[in-house]
Amino acid sequence: MIIGLIFAALAGALHVLIAYMEMFAWEGPLARKTFGGTPEEARPFSFYAYNQGLYNGFLAVEAFVGIVIAIFGSTLVGAALVIAAVASMLCAALGLVLKDSSYASAAIKQGTLPVIGLIFVILGLVL
Incomplete structure (x- = not known):
């Protein structure tokens, strides 16, 4: 799950x-x-x-708070916040490209870190 939290932090930094x-x-x-x-x-x-x-900014804060809670508090509560944040970031990127495919490059830039974070946080919870 640490890899997922790192990518969630990078996604949060991008959103800052x-x-x-x-x-x-x-x-x-x-x-x-x-x-x-x-x-x-x-x-x-x-x-x-x-x-x-x-x-x-709120998505970034949600991700950062979730990371802190996952590391120092409740893994499940923190992971839930991180998943909500990065899934929202990913949905925004998907919405961008679905609305206008000429924004595919921007959507890829916006969605890559969140999708990697999402996958690895979920894998960390499941495995």
Whole structure:
């Protein structure tokens, strides 16, 4: 299960970065390189990006809290939180590509760490 928790932590870290870009650096160069468009094009959507950043931040916190609980408290409760977090991250990535296949590359980047974490946490519980 440790491998799964490591990948869940990496997925959480990625979502912290995404949350930062969406909430605080939406018009900045990293966000524009990541999400496309110009600062002027991004500006009208900054409110929605901020709100989306909150969701990404909450998913990261859920993953991190689950990891801490799994390591220092109850393995099953922690694993349940981690599974909920990484499964939500994975579903968001799948939703992105299912809505518009031109976002396949972004979905792969967003979903790879969570799916690996999910598989290894579940395997750790089962084996």
